[in-house]
Amino acid sequence: MILTTCPACAAPLAHTAPRCVRCSTRYCNKTCQHDHWRRGHKQICKKIHRGGNAELYYANKKYKEAVAVAAEACADDTKGQTCFICTQALHWKTKEGLVRGCACRGTAGFSHVSCLAEQAKILFAEAEENNLGDNAFDERWDRWFSCSLCEQEYHGVTRCALGWACWKTYVGRPEGDWARGAAMMALGNGLYNAKHYEDAFAVKEAELAMLRRLGDSEENILIVQGNLACTYGELKRLDEALSLRRDVYSRRLKLNGEEHSSTIRAANNYASSLLGQKRFEEAKALFRRTIPVARRVLGDHNDLTLLMRRLYAVALCNDPGATLDDLREAIETFEETGRIARRVLGSAHPLTKKIENALRQSRAALRACETPSAG
Known part of the structure; x- marks a missing residue:
């Protein structure tokens, strides 16, 4: 629930x-x-x-609110465009406006949340009905949170609206049903993306309690605990975030090995918490161990690799003991990751914006260090 x-x-x-x-x-x-x-x-x-009893009634209500918020937030970007699915500007039934929250650029990627939700629902239903196997299940489930055109994940209020759409679609299924559990995760991640951290925390706690009640696998429990730790961090419960992320990373190493994408993500989250606690040397050491693995396994264009390199450069800049060489390395890293992020994710993506902002700040810091003080 x-x-x-x-x-x-x-x-x-x-x-x-x-x-x-x-x-x-x-x-x-x-x-x-x-x-x-x-x-x-x-x-x-x-x-x-x-309305389908309490949970579905509430989900439908929150879904409509989230769609309205997303359409309003995207109004300037979507003006004069049409949905790539239904080809209309206004949805024929709901009269909702368009959204876009992926890496599509130009005239691509505009859609209605309702159209995206219906597309995902149909694709996943086909996979279930025809028993297509795990790979088809995963690929089709991805449509609940990633664009079918650019294949990048949605972000912000668009991701949140899709999270509510996913949850209201599967909430009526039995508690142990795979899709219902995955929908709860989609909702929690959507709320997190829209910065509704208190609501995201409640969902993630409920999800973890459900998995423990069902006796689910260590893998699935680690996924939820990793998500929960991220929410701890955003709620400024930094000690709890650090402790849980350290535990998740340690268990990931034992369960999956250092080259698994989940272990790499856990390492990034743990290093991020160390950075948040201003434990710069520990954070930099962990990034230096893990970033080469990420670049080799995931590639330089992967969003997780880009995120890790950005945080490493932030650690270089923010360390009170940073040298000129540290600042120059950080600027070089920001410049390279910024070029990749603009090409892969687009200039409007939150990660791209964070890299560009950090680049401006680090250049200013380097100029201040290189300019001799008056007198």
Whole structure:
């Protein structure tokens, strides 16, 4: 369940919490249920039931809100364009506007969230119905969070809207169903991308609790713990983020080895936490060990490789003991990764913008160090 707090008192809900018999709204106890009934639930209970019961009703509501936010945020970029799926400017049924949040440029990549969601739903349903196998499952599931044209992941509010679309599509399935669990992850990552960190944290905690309850694999639990640690970091719970990321990285090395993409990502996350705690030498040492592995295994054009190299350059610049050679190495790294990011991800991508901003700052820092002080 994504509705993780009692609607009457806002207390955290247990998985076995009592429910309204009609609409399945959960409460921490019968007292709260009766109180909420008197305070207005009586008037909307039937409406929630007709909307598919509490979880789906809430998901549909949040989905519509997220689509509106995404369309408004993309309005300037999408003006005068049409959806590459339905070829219309306004969606024929919902009248929603267009979005774009990938690496497409020019007139490519504009779409309606509803069209993207329907495309993903149909493709994944075909894979299920025809039992196409794991590779086809993964490729088609990717349409819930990545563009079919440029093959890069969506970001920001577009990713968030697709997360809600994915969740409302599969929330009615049994708790142990693969698609339902993957949809919960898509929602948590979408909320994180839109910087709704408190909401993302609630979803990721619920997902981790579900996996433990189901006795899921170490691999899947590590994925969720890695995502949860990222959210700890954004919520400024830095000690918890560092501890969990250290643990995930250590377990990844044992489970997958240093050349696995998941281990590389775990190393990047751990080094990022070290950087956030201003433990620059440890962060730089870990980046220096791992970046050559990432470049060899993933390639220089991979977004994770670009992210790691950016953070390494940030560590070089921000270290109070940085030398002129450190600053020059950082600038060279920013320049090279910036060129790659603009070509692969586009100039509007958040990572590209971060690299370019860091490049300007590091050049200014180098000029300040090279210019003799007056007097």
